[in-house]
Amino acid sequence: MPGGIAFEFPQLYFTGLWLTIQISVLGLLGALVLGTLVAVLRVSPIAPLGWIGAAYVEFFRNTPLVALLFFLFLGLPLIGLRFSTDTFENIFRAAAVGMGLYHGAYVAEVVRGGLLGVDRGQIEAARSLGLSYAQMLRYVQLPQTFRSVIPPLGNIGIALVKNTSLASTIGVAELLYAAEIVESRTFRAEEAFIAATLLYLVLTIPLGIAVNALERRMLVAR
Amino acid sequence: MRGFARVFAFGLVLTFIAAACTSPSTTPSPTVAASSSASTRPHFDLATYQYSLQTKGKIRIGTQEDNPPFSVKNPATGKWDGFDVAYGREIAKAIFGDADDPDKYIEYVPVTSATRIPSLTDNKADVIIKTFTINDDRKKQIDFTDVYFRTGQRILVKKDNTTINEVADLAGKTVCAQRGSTSEQNISSATNNAARLLLLDSYPACLLALQQGQADAVSTDETILFGLVKQDANTKIVGKYFSTEPYGIGVKKSVGGDRTGFVDFLNRTQVAMITSGTWAKIYEQYISPVSFDKKRTPDD
Numbered sequence: 001m002p003g004g005i006a007f008e009f010p011q012l013y014f015t016g017l018w019l020t021i022q023i024s025v026l027g028l029l030g031a032l033v034l035g036t037l038v039a040v041l042r043v044s045p046i047a048p049l050g051w052i053g054a055a056y057v058e059f060f061r062n063t064p065l066v067a068l069l070f071f072l073f074l075g076l077p078l079i080g081l082r083f084s085t086d087t088f089e090n091i092f093r094a095a096a097v098g099m100g101l102y103h104g105a106y107v108a109e110v111v112r113g114g115l116l117g118v119d120r121g122q123i124e125a126a127r128s129l130g131l132s133y134a135q136m137l138r139y140v141q142l143p144q145t146f147r148s149v150i151p152p153l154g155n156i157g158i159a160l161v162k163n164t165s166l167a168s169t170i171g172v173a174e175l176l177y178a179a180e181i182v183e184s185r186t187f188r189a190e191e192a193f194i195a196a197t198l199l200y201l202v203l204t205i206p207l208g209i210a211v212n213a214l215e216r217r218m219l220v221a222r
Numbered sequence: 223m224r225g226f227a228r229v230f231a232f233g234l235v236l237t238f239i240a241a242a243c244t245s246p247s248t249t250p251s252p253t254v255a256a257s258s259s260a261s262t263r264p265h266f267d268l269a270t271y272q273y274s275l276q277t278k279g280k281i282r283i284g285t286q287e288d289n290p291p292f293s294v295k296n297p298a299t300g301k302w303d304g305f306d307v308a309y310g311r312e313i314a315k316a317i318f319g320d321a322d323d324p325d326k327y328i329e330y331v332p333v334t335s336a337t338r339i340p341s342l343t344d345n346k347a348d349v350i351i352k353t354f355t356i357n358d359d360r361k362k363q364i365d366f367t368d369v370y371f372r373t374g375q376r377i378l379v380k381k382d383n384t385t386i387n388e389v390a391d392l393a394g395k396t397v398c399a400q401r402g403s404t405s406e407q408n409i410s411s412a413t414n415n416a417a418r419l420l421l422l423d424s425y426p427a428c429l430l431a432l433q434q435g436q437a438d439a440v441s442t443d444e445t446i447l448f449g450l451v452k453q454d455a456n457t458k459i460v461g462k463y464f465s466t467e468p469y470g471i472g473v474k475k476s477v478g479g480d481r482t483g484f485v486d487f488l489n490r491t492q493v494a495m496i497t498s499g500t501w502a503k504i505y506e507q508y509i510s511p512v513s514f515d516k517k518r519t520p521d522d
Contacts, residue, residue: 074427077434087396087420087436168401171420177401180336181421184402187363189340 003195009182016178017199023095023164023174024203028157030100035107040137042108043115053108060105065166069098073170088171095167095174103160110152114145147218154211158204165200175199262319270483271476272317275348281317283310284331284338284347284472288424290449291508292353295332302330305508306351309370309471312500313349316491334423336402339363342474349488350472353443355404365481366470367488370501371445372520374463375408378440378447380432381458386439389464392417398428398437405442408465425450432457443467448512468520 006013041053060068072094076082083093118141126136168177179196183189266273275281285306287295293304302325314324321327331347338354341347342364356366379386386392392409393416399406401421409417420437422428429450431437440450447459473485495501502518510516 070427074430074434074436077436082436087431088418090436091420169423171401171422177421180402184336185407187339187359 003191003198005182005186005188005191006195006199009178012173012178012181013175013195013199016173016175016196017203019092019167019172019174020161020164020200021203023092023099023167023172024157024161026096027099027103027160027164030096031103031107031156031160032153034100034104036111036142038104038108039111039115040142042112045133057105057108060102061109063102065098065102065163066169068102069095069166069170072098091167091170091172094170095164095172098167099160099164103156103163106156106159107153110149110156111145113152114149115141117148118144150211150215150218154208154215157211158207161203161207162200264316264319266487267483269479270487271348271481272484272487276317279318280327280329281310281314281349282329282331282347283307283313284333284341284350285310285352286334286424287332288426289353289446291445291452291512292449293351295330305371305504306353308504308508309495310349310351312495312504313351313471313488313491316487316494334402335400338472342472345474348473353446353467353469354472355443355467356470357404360472363475365473365475365485367473367485368492369468369470369520370492371469373443373445373467373469375405375442375465375467376444376447376459376463377461378429378432378450378457378459379438381456383438383458383460386460388461389413389441392439392441394418395438396420396436398422398431398440399442400425400428403442404465404467409441412464426453429454429457445509445513448509452512 038053038056041049042057044050044053072083073091076094082090083097084090122140122144123136126140127133131139164174165176167174168180171177175196179192182195183192186192263276266276285293285302285304287293289304289306291304292306293302294307295302310328311324314327315321318324318327331341333341333347333350333352335352338350338352339360342350353371354366356369360366377386377389377392386395389409389412392413395417396419397409397417398420399409399422401423406419406421409419420428420431422431425440425442425446428437428440432440433454433456440447444459444463451457451459471488473488474481476482476484492501496519499518501520502516505517
């Protein structure tokens with residue numbers, strides 16, 4: 001059976017899968033929160049805030065994720081910062097933070113596009129009704145944005161799940177790491193990586209289906 | 223000064239990542255200088271693999287970019303150096319004849335511990351010369367030459383560490399090693415899985431983790447640890463050998479005669495290198511500065 005090797009090394013593969021899920025969920029939450037904040041900064045009428053948002057997006061979108069992960073793992077301690085005194089907790093948190101920071105830049109661009117897509121007349125109407133800028137964002141612009149950006153956000157989410165495999169480079173024992181260890185122990189390279197691939201698909205395919213379902217439910221006729 | 227050394231080491235790690243990210247195939251492919259070396263070229267039997275390499279005009283040598291003192295790719299110049307690299311150049315000379323710059327016949331294929339066997343079985347490299355320990359499991363997958371280097375596994379700790387003296391002391395400690403290496407498996411078996419393994423892609427990264435206290439020890443073959451001590455004088459090597467590591471050159475198994483005579487040829491080349499004193503010379507050049515000893519053969 002393809003992928004059967006996962007059941008010969010359940011400790012490696014299934015704890016790896018669980019770590020992948022944890023990093024994905026934490027990273028995705030972080031990316032959504034950060035990305036939305038940055039997008040709001042970018043469209044804000046106050047120019048310096050817009051620059052901060054743009055700098056964030058350009059920096060993280062143009063940095064390799066591996067380099068970012070290494071910076072969080074081995075670079076931050078050089079200036080006396082680390083996420084935890086326990087090494088394994090530290091690399092886990094570095095991975096989750098790295099996923100959030102990096103994909104936050106992509107979320108920001110998608111959300112920014114959504115914010116700009118909201119009809120100008122709605123914003124003017126909200127302001128003329130006496131809503132403050134913050135209220136207008138909260139009750140008019142952002143809710144419509146989220147409905148329209150579900151499909152591209154789903155893409156980012158799926159990319160994020162796959163990119164968690166890079167956490168293996170800083171020693172996080174996630175799915176790809178499990179496959180590499182099993183490969184070096186058994187020399188059954190094809191089986192080891194097919195098992196990991198199937199387990200990634202177990203995460204990404206349902207995620208894609210869920211996003212499509214959500215998109216249909218939230219669809220707005222324009 | 224130490225702060226600088228750390229930043230520098232971190233910079234090195236980043237450079238290696240960057241180097242690993244760029245396309246490995248950008249190595250300029252060597253051009254065959256048929257006219258100049260035709261006369262000095264060794265003659266081989268037509269059926270042998272070394273003959274087909276000679277005809278092709280290049281050999282693909284798989285080795286690692288950051289494995290001092292065995293193989294290092296200079297991030298600034300792109301030039302390769304180290305014991306394994308020098309050994310590879312001797313093989314190139316044995317196939318293509320003496321040359322001022324054997325690198326014109328060599329295509330370097332960057333590998334890590336985990337990609338050594340796949341790069342042979344997928345026919346991405348002709349030989350793997352990369353601190354490659356010969357063992358029975360690996361022999362089922364690929365062929366090895368005779369031992370060209372012999373060492374054993376020991377432990378690297380910070381100089382002020384007094385709690386780790388032998389491999390048994392690693393129980394419960396965070397120990398850094400390369401993912402997919404025999405070192406990693408040796409630590410597990412020597413400590414009954416009691417050590418917490420931090421498995422990274424290279425030993426310079428492990429050294430950085432040790433310096434920062436994110437690892438309590440680094441453990442691998444003594445010769446690689448020598449290279450790390452040279453980089454950071456605030457570390458020391460402790461404990462007896464808890465494994466023996468005979469290195470061999472890895473070659474794809476001959477299928478349908480596609481590697482005929484190649485392992486024999488490599489073994490003969492090594493014998494010639496030892497008798498001529500070339501082996502001793504490259505040992506003195508790359509290993510003696512860190513080991514402070516001299517050897518004439520791998521078994522000295």
